[in-house]
Structures are given as C-alpha cells and as structure tokens.
Amino acid sequence: MTIKTPPPAGTRLMMSGNEAVARAAWESGLALASAYPGTPSTEILEELTQYPDLSAQWAVNEKVALEVAIGAAVAGSRSMAAMKQVGVNVAADPLMSQSLAGVVGGLVLVVADDVGLSSSQNEQDTRFWGRFAHIPVIEPADAQEAYEMMKQAFELSEKFETIVILRMTTRVCHVKSLVTVGERRAKNSEGGFTYDPNRWVLVPSTAKRRLPIQAEREKALKAESEKSPLNFVEPGSDKRLGFVTSGPGYLHVKETFPDAPVMKLGLSHPAPFEAIRAFAGTVERLVVVEETEKILETELKAEGIGCTGKDILPSNGELAPEILAPAIAKLLGEPVPVRKVTHDAATLFPRPPTMCVGCPHLGVYYTLSRLRRQVTIAGDIGCYTLGALHPWKALDTTTCMGASMTMALGLDKGRLPKDADKSVVAVIGDSTFLHMGIQGLLNLVYNKGNATVLILDNHTVGMTGGQDHPGTGKDAYGMPAPKVDFMKLVEALGVKPERIHKVNPYMMPLLFKTLKDEMAIPEVSVIITDQPCVLIEDHERFAPFTVVEADCTGCGNCLKTGCPAILVRKREKLVKNGKEQELAFVDIDISGCTGCGLCTETCGPDAIKRMIPKAAKEVQAHG
Amino acid sequence: MAESKIMNVLLCGIGGQGVLTASEILAEAAILAGHDVKKTEVAGMAQRGGVVTSHLRFGPKVFSPAIPPGQADVLLAFELAEGLRWISHLKPEGIALVNTMRVIPPVVSTGLFSYPDDPLADIRAAGNRMAPIDAGGIARELGNSRLVNSIMLGAVADALPFEPGAIKACLVKRFSAKKPELGEVNARAFEAGRAAALAAAKAA
Ligand SMILES: Cc1ncc(C[n+]2csc(CCOP(=O)(O)OP(=O)(O)O)c2C)c(N)n1
Ligand code: SF4
Ligand code: SF4
Numbered sequence: 001m002t003i004k005t006p007p008p009a010g011t012r013l014m015m016s017g018n019e020a021v022a023r024a025a026w027e028s029g030l031a032l033a034s035a036y037p038g039t040p041s042t043e044i045l046e047e048l049t050q051y052p053d054l055s056a057q058w059a060v061n062e063k064v065a066l067e068v069a070i071g072a073a074v075a076g077s078r079s080m081a082a083m084k085q086v087g088v089n090v091a092a093d094p095l096m097s098q099s100l101a102g103v104v105g106g107l108v109l110v111v112a113d114d115v116g117l118s119s120s121q122n123e124q125d126t127r128f129w130g131r132f133a134h135i136p137v138i139e140p141a142d143a144q145e146a147y148e149m150m151k152q153a154f155e156l157s158e159k160f161e162t163i164v165i166l167r168m169t170t171r172v173c174h175v176k177s178l179v180t181v182g183e184r185r186a187k188n189s190e191g192g193f194t195y196d197p198n199r200w201v202l203v204p205s206t207a208k209r210r211l212p213i214q215a216e217r218e219k220a221l222k223a224e225s226e227k228s229p230l231n232f233v234e235p236g237s238d239k240r241l242g243f244v245t246s247g248p249g250y251l252h253v254k255e256t257f258p259d260a261p262v263m264k265l266g267l268s269h270p271a272p273f274e275a276i277r278a279f280a281g282t283v284e285r286l287v288v289v290e291e292t293e294k295i296l297e298t299e300l301k302a303e304g305i306g307c308t309g310k311d312i313l314p315s316n317g318e319l320a321p322e323i324l325a326p327a328i329a330k331l332l333g334e335p336v337p338v339r340k341v342t343h344d345a346a347t348l349f350p351r352p353p354t355m356c357v358g359c360p361h362l363g364v365y366y367t368l369s370r371l372r373r374q375v376t377i378a379g380d381i382g383c384y385t386l387g388a389l390h391p392w393k394a395l396d397t398t399t400c401m402g403a404s405m406t407m408a409l410g411l412d413k414g415r416l417p418k419d420a421d422k423s424v425v426a427v428i429g430d431s432t433f434l435h436m437g438i439q440g441l442l443n444l445v446y447n448k449g450n451a452t453v454l455i456l457d458n459h460t461v462g463m464t465g466g467q468d469h470p471g472t473g474k475d476a477y478g479m480p481a482p483k484v485d486f487m488k489l490v491e492a493l494g495v496k497p498e499r500i501h502k503v504n505p506y507m508m509p510l511l512f513k514t515l516k517d518e519m520a521i522p523e524v525s526v527i528i529t530d531q532p533c534v535l536i537e538d539h540e541r542f543a544p545f546t547v548v549e550a551d552c553t554g555c556g557n558c559l560k561t562g563c564p565a566i567l568v569r570k571r572e573k574l575v576k577n578g579k580e581q582e583l584a585f586v587d588i589d590i591s592g593c594t595g596c597g598l599c600t601e602t603c604g605p606d607a608i609k610r611m612i613p614k615a616a617k618e619v620q621a622h623g
Numbered sequence: 624m625a626e627s628k629i630m631n632v633l634l635c636g637i638g639g640q641g642v643l644t645a646s647e648i649l650a651e652a653a654i655l656a657g658h659d660v661k662k663t664e665v666a667g668m669a670q671r672g673g674v675v676t677s678h679l680r681f682g683p684k685v686f687s688p689a690i691p692p693g694q695a696d697v698l699l700a701f702e703l704a705e706g707l708r709w710i711s712h713l714k715p716e717g718i719a720l721v722n723t724m725r726v727i728p729p730v731v732s733t734g735l736f737s738y739p740d741d742p743l744a745d746i747r748a749a750g751n752r753m754a755p756i757d758a759g760g761i762a763r764e765l766g767n768s769r770l771v772n773s774i775m776l777g778a779v780a781d782a783l784p785f786e787p788g789a790i791k792a793c794l795v796k797r798f799s800a801k802k803p804e805l806g807e808v809n810a811r812a813f814e815a816g817r818a819a820a821l822a823a824a825k826a827a
Contacts, residue, residue, distance in 0.1 A: 014650060014660065118665070142661070142688070175663040175688040178654065248688070255687035322691040339693045340715075342749035345708045349736035351637065351674045351728045390735065559733055564672060568732045584734070 003052050009183040017172040020143040020179050021110055022047035024150035029187040030054050031077035034065040036435065037464040038084030039119040040173040041112035045082055049477050058468060058476045061435040062087035066109065067094045073107035074200060076191045078154055082110040085124050098163060099133040100210040101199050105188050106157035108150065108164050115169040115291050116318050121400060123316055125293040126167045130269040134218050137165045137269035139247040143177045149266060152230065160217055169291060171248040171318065222270040230266030233279055240332060242283030244276055249289040249319050256321040271296055273303045280305055292316050355386050357565040358594030360458050360531035363505040365392035366561045367512050375425045376411050380404035382429035383462040391560050404428045405440025408451040423452060423519035430457040431469045445494035450522045452515065457486055458533040466536050490526045505529040508601045534594055542595030543611055546588055551607035554583030558599040558608065565592040566599060629682035630784060631690040635709045636701025637726050638673050641772035646677035648776060651793040653681040656785040663688040672728060674705065699779045702726050707742040710749045718752040720778045720820060722771065724759040754823035761815050770812040777816025787817060
C-alpha cells in the first residue's frame with residue numbers, strides 16, 4: 001500500500017483538479033469513495049488511495065459506484081462516487097430515485113465531462129442531470145475552486161439532505177494550478193442508520209410522500225443559490241456586455257474581456273434568477289457563456305431575462321478565447337480579429353493513437369482481419385476499439401460499454417438475407433465484460449443467440465492507464481483481492497463447457513482455428529485470451545526480434561499485425577504476371593520490440609529472427 | 624484580446640518523450656520565481672505515440688489555461704514535424720526551439736501519409752525566430768538517449784524570464800532524488816542544450 005502522510009495544512013501545492021478534489025474530500029471527513037475509471041475522472045480515485053482513514057474502491061460500474069456511496073451516506077457517513085459523463089447514464093437509475101429519499105451523510109457525485117470530446121463516445125452535458133433529478137449542481141473553474149467547492153458540496157449535501165453533483169470538465173480535471181490545502185475535519189460519528197421505511201423503502205406510496213419534500217428542497221435550494229457566496233458579480237468598466245458564466249467558461253471570459261462585468265455561478269443549479277435579473281439591469285446586454293449545451297440560457301429566457309448565447313456561440317467544445325473573441329466582436333459590430341496562419345497544420349500527417357508495441361490485442365485483430373468477409377464484428381469500448389482502424393479494420397460497431405454482447409444478439413436475430421452466411425462475433429475487454437457484459441452474455445445465451453464471443457482478458461483496464469478490477473486479483477490499493485474466474489463465470493451464465501476456450505492470443509494459428517471452428521457452430525461460444533497488457537507489471541519482455549535483410553521479400557505481411565515496432569525500410573514496385581505489386585521491406589525497432597514473436601507467424605520466408613540476448617543488450621545500450 | 628503580462632510556453636512532442644516532465648520542471652521554476660501558474664496537457668493517448676502538448680502559462684494571475692493559437696511566446700518542440708505542426712501557435716515575435724529528431728509514425732511507415740521532406744525549411748518559412756537543436760545527436764555524444772528531455776530544457780532556458788540556473792536547480796533536484804549521479808548527468812545535458820541554443824541563435 002502506498003498511503004503517504006498528506007502534506008500539512010497551509011501548504012501550497014501544484015495540483016490538478018482531480019488531485020484537488022481528492023484532497024478536499026479527505027479533508028471533508030470522507031469515509032468512502034467508489035468509482036469506475038473513465039477519462040478525465042480516473043485520477044480522483046487513484047489519488048484517494050493515498051489518503052489514510054478512508055476506503056477508496058473501484059466499483060465494477062457506475063451504477064454500482066453510486067449505490068455503494070448511497071449506502072454509506074444513508075448509514076450516516078460522508079461518501080462520494082466519481083465517474084465520467086457517460087457513467088451517469090449507467091448510474092441514472094439510483095440517481096433519479098434516491099433523489100426522493102435523499103441522504104444523511106453528505107454524498108457528492110463527481111462527474112467529469114469530456115468537453116472537447118478527446119476520449120469519449122459523446123459529449124453530453126451533466127448539468128441536465130441536476131434538472132432531471134432535482135439536485136444541485138456545483139461547477140468549479142480550476143483546481144483551487146475544485147478544492148473549495150468539493151468541501152462546500154459536502155456541506156450543502158448534509159444541509160439539504162440531497163446528493164450534490166460536482167460537475168468538472170476536462171479543463172478542470174487535468175489543469176494543474178496552485179492550491180492551498182487545509183486541515184482534515186473528523187469523520188461523521190454521531191447518529192447512524194435510522195429505521196425509516198417511509199423514507200428508505202421507495203415503494204410508490206413512499207415515493208409519493210417524498211415528492212413534495214423534494215419540491216420543498218428545491219425551493220429552499222433556489223433561495224440558497226440567490227444568496228450563496230459561490231455565485232457572485234465581478235464589476236467591470238465596459239458595460240456594453242455583461243457575462244453570466246460557470247466552470248472554465250468563466251476563465252475564458254476573464255481572459256478575453258478583462259474589463260467586462262461578469263456574474264460567475266458556482267452553484268449553477270438551481271440558478272439565482274433574481275440575482276441574475278439584477279445583474280442584467282446593470283449592463284446593456286447579457287451574454288450567457290456555458291459549456292456546452294443551451295441550458296441556463298433557456299431557463300433565463302423562460303424567466304423573462306433577455307440574453308444572448310448559443311445564437312452566437314457553439315453548443316459543443318470549449319468556449320476558449322479564440323472562439324469567444326470573434327463571436328463577441330461580431331455581436332458588438334467590431335472588426336473580427338484575423339490571425340495570420342503561418343502554417344496550416346491540417347496539411348501534416350496525423351498521429352492517430354495506435355495499440356502498443358506487442359499488445360496482446362494485435363493477434364486477435366490480425367486473425368479477425370483474415371476472416372473479415374465472413375463475419376460481422378460487434379465491438380465494445382477499450383484499447384481494442386482501435387481494431388476498427390487501419391490496418392485491421394476488424395470492428396463493425398461500438399456504441400457504449402457492454403453493447404457488443406447485446407448487439408451481437410440483435411445482429412444475429414435481425415439479419416437480412418444478404419448476411420445469412422455471415423457469422424456474428426462479439427469482442428469485449430475484461431473490464432468492460434465485468435462492467436456491463438455479463439448481463440449481455442447471459443441474455444445472449446438465454447435467448448439462444450448464435451455468436452462467438454471473444455473476451456480479451458489483459459488483466460487490467462488498459463484504456464484508462466492500467467487500473468485493477470475484480471478479474472485482476474488486486475483492489476484499488478494494489479492489495480490482494482478475490483479474483484473472478486472468467487471460465488467458471490461464463491459457464492455459470494449458461495455457455496456450454498465445450499464451447500469455452502482459453503487461448504494465448506500470440507499463438508495465432510490456434511486462435512484462428514478455434515475461432516473458425518466455433519463460428520461454424522450455431523450457438524454461443526466464448527474464447528478468452530489470457531495475456532497481459534504490456535504496460536502492467538505482469539508483462540514479461542523477451543529478447544527482441546530483428547529482420548534478416550537478405551531474407552525479407554517485401555511482402556508486407558507482418559505490417560498487417562499493426563505492431564508499431566515494425567517499420568518500412570524501403571518501398572518498391574514490382575510487375576509480376578502483368579500486375580503491379582507494392583513491396584515494403586521492413587525493419588524492427590529493437591528498442592521497442594517486446595519479443596512477443598507475433599510477427600514471426602506472419603512471415604513466409606522466416607526472415608524475422610530473435611536476437612541472441614547478448615547482442616540485443618549491446619544494441620540496446622547503444623540505441 | 625487584451626495584452627497581458629502572461630508568459631505562454633507551449634511544449635509539444637510525442638507520447639513517451641518526456642514532454643510532461645519537462646513542463647512540470649518549468650512550472651516548478653516559475654512557481655519558485657513567484658508566478659501564478661497554470662499547466663494543461665492535451666494528451667491524446669499519450670502512451671501510444673500520439674501527439675502530446677503541454678500548455679504552460681505564468682504571470683501575475685492566469686485565467687484561461689490553454690494558449691490560444693498565435694499567442695505562444697515560446698514553442699519547445701521535442702520532435703521535428705511536431706514543431707511544424709504547432710509553429711502557427713507562436714506570436715510573430717515568439718521563438719521556437721526545435722529538436723531536429725524525426726519520429727516516424729506507423730501511418731507514415733505504412734505509406735498512408737508522408738513525412739514532410741524538410742520540416743525545418745517549412746518552420747523557417749513561418750517567419751519566427753527559430754533555433755534547431757540536434758538533441759538526439761547531443762544525447763548520443765553524452766552516451767544516453769534519455770537525456771533529450773534535459774537537453775531541450777537547457778535549450779529553452781535563456782528564452783524564459785528567469786535565471787536559467789533556476790530551471791537547472793529544479794531539474795537536478797528531481798533527478799538527484801532518484802539517484803545522485805543522474806542529477807549530474809542531467810545537469811551536463813542541460814548545459815549542452817543551452818550551449819546548442821545559444822550557438823544556433825548566433826548562427827541565425
Ligand atoms: C459508462 C462508461 N464508463 C467508462 C468509460 C471509459 N472506458 C472506456 S473503455 C473502458 C475500459 C476498458 O477496459 P477493458 O475492457 O479491460 O479493455 P482494454 O482497454 O484493457 O483493452 C473504460 C473505463 C466509458 N466509455 N463508458
Ligand atoms: S495499453 Fe495495454 S491493452 Fe492498451 S494498447 Fe497498450 S498493450 Fe494493448
Ligand atoms: S516480436 Fe514482432 S510483433 Fe512482437 S513486439 Fe516485436 S516487432 Fe512487434
């Protein structure tokens with residue numbers, strides 16, 4: 001375990017928003033945190049494992065995370081759940097209902113929105129959930145605010161007995177700035193769980209009884225918002241425009257229009273309409289700067305407060321200075337600043353993400369790409385989603401976590417005559433399978449689907465940087481934990497034992513044969529791969545391979561593995577039987593090569609040879 | 624946009640090159656010099672060879688964390704084509720320090736795209752002050768390819784508004800904490816980078 005002594009109160013530290021939230025939670029007397037990884041929220045829970053006297057846990061999914069936190073809060077403790085924006089969709093069920101019953105100990109739901117869409121399947125705006133679930137939303141702009149507002153969120157949560165959403169965005173989570181930290185408050189110790197079925201047992205009669213309480217709470221929160229110090233005005237000399245803004249939007253406004261009056265909302269839902277109305281009266285024109293959707297603007301208009309917003313600003317992405325400046329100049333009828341572009345970066349080659357050198361997923365996608373015409377491949381989310389890209393192009397769908405299992409059943413049963421001869425394959429990672437795939441596989445078996453399922457068990461959550469889960473045998477602290485047995489699990493879900501195989505994904509001939517055989521059998525089969533992600537401790541490197549120049553015929557087969565350590569040394573065109581053929585002679589970057597041997601299985605002339613360990617060491621020392 | 628007393632340093636490179644560590648060291652030096660600091664990373668999938676940038680802003684009070692296009696005072700590029708990719712982020716009076724090392728991605732290697740023939744010429748054509756640094760070559764001379772990072776920190780040292788020694792001290796502190804010899808090696812790399820940048824500036 002890596003629990004350190006936290007830096008003392010009064011220290012000024014360079015912290016990311018995620019680190020600041022973790023520190024603030026600890027200082028607030030947090031007893032329990034539960035989270036499922038997801039960019040940009042992942043580091044919050046990782047950070048929390050370094051603090052003493054609390055329990056930080058990886059949950060199998062976000063619904064589970066929120067419910068665990070609810071349990072702790074109902075028991076009287078302070079708790080939190082952390083997730084990325086799409087995680088709230090998974091956690092929506094407990095969120096919507098527990099809003100009626102509320103909490104006793106403070107519960108903060110920290111949600112990180114991927115504004116700018118750098119690592120998600122959508123860009124949804126978490127502020128909607130506050131409206132939908134009738135709970136308050138607090139929006140920090142930077143790390144210092146994230147720190148302060150996390151503490152205030154706990155206070156608000158206990159005062160109003162409600163879950164509170166702390167809405168972060170990528171620019172809050174990952175920006176580092178200076179934060180002055182404070183003292184830890186003791187954990188809650190008075191009270192405890194109170195027997196109260198009229199509150200905690202949400203049958204229809206209870207829910208009905210709680211509805212007016214929820215409405216009263218919302219009214220009280222509105223009043224709170226009107227006087228909250230989290231919502232304030234910063235006067236400015238240039239009163240042509242006044243800005244209402246929240247989150248990083250505030251920073252962008254201050255950067256771009258230092259002289260304009262600004263009303264900043266920290267407690268942004270429920271919004272302080274009367275205070276905003278008063279502010280509007282002091283400026284010529286009100287502009288709403290909100291990331292990302294038109295939410296506050298719509299509410300202000302409904303309140304009869306005239307404003308401008310999404311008619312001049314985009315409803316997606318960051319409202320950075322380079323977006324704000326021209327939009328506002330146009331609004332004011334001023335000349336739009338033009339910038340001389342000295343070089344157009346769009347003309348340059350891209351550097352798309354690739355799978356790692358020697359990744360255990362490479363063999364799976366090479367194999368699937370060989371079977372491409374015979375299969376429809378339902379995919380899922382993780383590093384293995386990259387299988388959709390060049391050179392494999394061996395993934396047909398990705399929607400959300402767990403959807404490979406379920407869509408495979410639909411693709412099977414809903415197929416049209418054109419696809420009658422195709423097999424359906426579903427590909428899912430170990431963490432994704434445990435997150436939401438188990439139910440889908442159960443459903444696939446129960447409904448007598450015909451699909452071959454590949455569970456890519458690389459013993460970690462690779463996509464988000466290598467977290468543990470119930471299949472790794474370790475908990476969030478890296479301590480030993482019960483380990484799920486995937487073979488037994490899928491058998492318990494109803495897959496026939498003879499249809500379950502464990503295969504080493506680097507042994508492609510065996511993988512190919514197993515896949516082919518199972519595709520031909522009209523029932524559910526499961527193939528589990530069992531080699532670790534190259535970025536985790538369990539992974540073992542071997543002496544690298546090299547290409548014997550004289551033996552390489554330039555066929556380019558090994559390039560189809562997609563291993564980034566294989567580089568083209570020389571290209572040539574060959575005319576054979578009147579047909580033009582492209583030749584690519586290769587080299588292996590031996591400092592990167594993990595020695596997995598995968599590419600050797602694709603090389604006809606056997607030109608790829610393992611370097612003898614001694615020679616390899618020498619070359620590495622010089623490379 | 625208002626003129627500000629904020630210093631904007633954009634670091635760019637590829638996942639695994641140490642861009643983020645370099646940025647942290649510069650941030651530390653800026654904090655020690657009494658500045659307010661914001662640092663933000665846009666790392667695609669950093670571990671997997673994607674483009675990595677780190678925006679470092681410091682001054683009396685920093686608001687927006689990201690450097691808008693055309694606003695960077697200094698561009699520190701850890702790879703040649705990446706230097707070209709981000710050159711347009713510089714102010715006209717800004718300066719670029721560019722490692723001339725080329726890292727060829729699979730999309731180029733497999734023939735889908737091509738790497739520009741002479742990125743340095745294209746960078747020059749953009750019209751900023753520019754110093755090419757053969758950090759790979761210098762690192763090889765010093766006997767360790769991992770030193771590129773410290774060489775580039777040395778190269779940028781004289782372009783920033785605080786004592787070069789301050790950056791060096793932060794660098795040495797960080798590496799000495801791991802192993803005392805490492806501090807020394809990196810200090811040498813830092814000085815070699817500094818000398819290379821000064822020589823390049825003279826030549827220009
Ligand atoms: C509901 C939801 N939560 C979290 C994420 C972020 N996320 C995407 S894939 C993934 C897990 C990937 O792990 P695994 O399935 O083991 O595949 P690997 O990346 O290791 O190949 C996570 C956490 C998401 N996209 N959606
Ligand atoms: S992080 Fe792991 S699973 Fe992801 S591409 Fe790299 S080796 Fe593969
Ligand atoms: S052996 Fe081949 S496939 Fe494996 S890491 Fe080395 S180059 Fe890549």
